[in-house]
Amino acid sequence: MSTHESPTHDNVGRASSRDAWNPSQRERERIALRNQIARKRVLVAGLSSLAVLGGLLTVIVSSPGWKVVNKTFFDWNYGATVLHVVAKGILTNIGLTIVASIAIGVVAMCLALARTSRSAAMTPFRILATGYVDIFRGVPLLLVILLVGFGVPALRIKTIPNSVLLLGTVAVVLTYSAYVAEVIRSGILSVHPSQRAAARSLGLSQSQTLRHVVLPQAIKRVIPPLLNDLVALLKDTGLVSILGVIDAVRAGQIEASRTFNYTPYVIAAILFLIITIPLTRYTDRVLLRSISRQNAEGTA
Amino acid sequence: MNVLEIKNVRKTFGAEVVLSELSLAVPEHTATVLIGASGSGKSTLLRCINLLETIDDGSIFIDGQEISDPAINVDEVRRKLGMVFQSFNLFPHMSVIDNIMLSPVRVHGIAREQARAEALELLSRFGLSDKANQFPDRLSGGQQQRVAIIRSIAVRPRVLMLDEVTSALDPVLVNEVLSIVRDLKADGMTMVLATHEMGFATQVADEVCFLESGRIVERGTAEQVIHNPQRESTQEFLRRVHEAGRL
Numbered sequence: 001m002s003t004h005e006s007p008t009h010d011n012v013g014r015a016s017s018r019d020a021w022n023p024s025q026r027e028r029e030r031i032a033l034r035n036q037i038a039r040k041r042v043l044v045a046g047l048s049s050l051a052v053l054g055g056l057l058t059v060i061v062s063s064p065g066w067k068v069v070n071k072t073f074f075d076w077n078y079g080a081t082v083l084h085v086v087a088k089g090i091l092t093n094i095g096l097t098i099v100a101s102i103a104i105g106v107v108a109m110c111l112a113l114a115r116t117s118r119s120a121a122m123t124p125f126r127i128l129a130t131g132y133v134d135i136f137r138g139v140p141l142l143l144v145i146l147l148v149g150f151g152v153p154a155l156r157i158k159t160i161p162n163s164v165l166l167l168g169t170v171a172v173v174l175t176y177s178a179y180v181a182e183v184i185r186s187g188i189l190s191v192h193p194s195q196r197a198a199a200r201s202l203g204l205s206q207s208q209t210l211r212h213v214v215l216p217q218a219i220k221r222v223i224p225p226l227l228n229d230l231v232a233l234l235k236d237t238g239l240v241s242i243l244g245v246i247d248a249v250r251a252g253q254i255e256a257s258r259t260f261n262y263t264p265y266v267i268a269a270i271l272f273l274i275i276t277i278p279l280t281r282y283t284d285r286v287l288l289r290s291i292s293r294q295n296a297e298g299t300a
Numbered sequence: 301m302n303v304l305e306i307k308n309v310r311k312t313f314g315a316e317v318v319l320s321e322l323s324l325a326v327p328e329h330t331a332t333v334l335i336g337a338s339g340s341g342k343s344t345l346l347r348c349i350n351l352l353e354t355i356d357d358g359s360i361f362i363d364g365q366e367i368s369d370p371a372i373n374v375d376e377v378r379r380k381l382g383m384v385f386q387s388f389n390l391f392p393h394m395s396v397i398d399n400i401m402l403s404p405v406r407v408h409g410i411a412r413e414q415a416r417a418e419a420l421e422l423l424s425r426f427g428l429s430d431k432a433n434q435f436p437d438r439l440s441g442g443q444q445q446r447v448a449i450i451r452s453i454a455v456r457p458r459v460l461m462l463d464e465v466t467s468a469l470d471p472v473l474v475n476e477v478l479s480i481v482r483d484l485k486a487d488g489m490t491m492v493l494a495t496h497e498m499g500f501a502t503q504v505a506d507e508v509c510f511l512e513s514g515r516i517v518e519r520g521t522a523e524q525v526i527h528n529p530q531r532e533s534t535q536e537f538l539r540r541v542h543e544a545g546r547l
Binding site: 195198205208212 | 352375379389391392403408437
């Protein structure tokens with residue numbers, strides 16, 4: 001019966017060319033209704049976005065100080081002239097992020113292994129690592145930067161170079177190692193005990209089990225949160241500017257204080273966003289992929 | 301010669317006595333089947349033999365050597381034992397062949413090429429050649445459990461322990477796993493198995509032990525224990541298994 005109905009609907013033509021199937025009258029009604037609902041949803045979403053975002057823009061632009069703000073923060077002609085200075089500054093942030101993240105990886109891994117080890121010989125390291133994490137996770141990064149940046153040079157130890165860039169990096173590494181160690185530790189603890197039992201019953205030692213069975217699974221699981229921390233690290237490298245390191249923030253500040261125009265800050269912010277937005281998008285993708293993979297494991 | 305000997309083992313978890321005055325001897329090339337309700341102590345006994353749990357009294361011997369000695373090297377003991385778990389516990393980040401080669405290469409110091417050749421031979425013997433480079437999540441439950449069994453026998457253990465290896469499987473997949481175990485039994489592998497598959501137990505068991513509250517309350521051949529149980533609790537248990545359609 002249904003095959004004799006007039007193939008006017010798009011879906012009918014497409015489907016019949018593939019497997020000679022014609023949707024029933026009821027199905028075509030449903031498709032039409034679904035399309036109608038979808039169109040309505042698009043309309044509502046568009047109208048509500050226009051109302052909210054337009055309203056927000058109106059409030060900002062019609063504010064009494066907008067003219068001044070527009071001139072002192074969004075002077076693009078001036079912005080173009082300082083771009084190369086600020087861009088040079090952000091290279092410092094990028095370099096610091098790369099060097100620091102390598103050091104953080106090493107220190108954090110040691111801390112996480114010390115905290116999760118159960119051997120008697122590791123007891124002092126376990127205590128030290130726990131204390132370290134408690135302290136550096138609990139103190140604001142800015143304070144650590146100030147304490148290291150001004151405290152260490154005051155010791156006047158000749159072998160320690162007084163480079164503010166180096167001291168700033170050390171401070172960032174100290175704090176972020178504590179964060180990252182906790183992320184890695186949570187990954188290690190998330191590997192099911194049955195995996196350890198299987199490895200040990202195959203005769204693998206404690207450390208072989210860790211190296212070949214636990215760590216590879218743990219690291220895979222913590223990659224999304226670690227990428228998150230990488231984005232946060234890049235932003236937080238801006239804090240070392242307080243020691244006088246000429247990074248993007250500091251470069252912007254120098255320019256701004258010269259001209260009393262704050263556009264360089266906005267330029268710095270845009271430069272940070274150019275790096276962080278793709279990075280966060282990538283992190284989201286990695287996260288979604290790892291979630292779908294874990295779900296697949298669950299059904300296997 | 302008894303490969304495995306258990307004398308008066310006791311195990312408690314807090315106030316709960318899980319194993320009590322439990323003795324067992326497993327001669328070479330024989331299969332001992334442990335049956336009993338969930339919580340009767342079958343899995344705990346296997347985990348104690350493997351030193352995954354520490355016993356609270358008694359002794360366990362492998363080839364006459366006491367392994368319940370606190371000073372013993374547990375890794376060395378486990379090299380002589382194979383263990384297969386109910387939940388397979390394959391390593392999800394390794395391919396099938398890497399799962400099988402891990403212990404031969406890392407623990408037993410066998411050259412990679414030789415370990416690979418032996419692993420491939422085992423895979424082909426049990427009809428899994430085409431799965432060598434797959435990851436565990438691509439395999440069916442039955443295939444995963446067969447790989448887990450191959451992984452545990454790749455190092456030629458003195459005793460193979462199988463802890464309800466078919467309990468997590470679809471009924472259709474149970475037989476492909478059990479047929480491997482039958483093959484191993486025919487090869488002369490010494491085995492201790494915990495299972496609810498009574499038909500299978502009848503086929504492979506040299507001795508069947510019925511556990512109740514951590515004690516072996518009835519033991520004998522499959523003919524005696526499964527088909528002609530003397531104790532009321534054994535009869536009751538088997539009647540329930542029968543009702544569940546597993547006899």
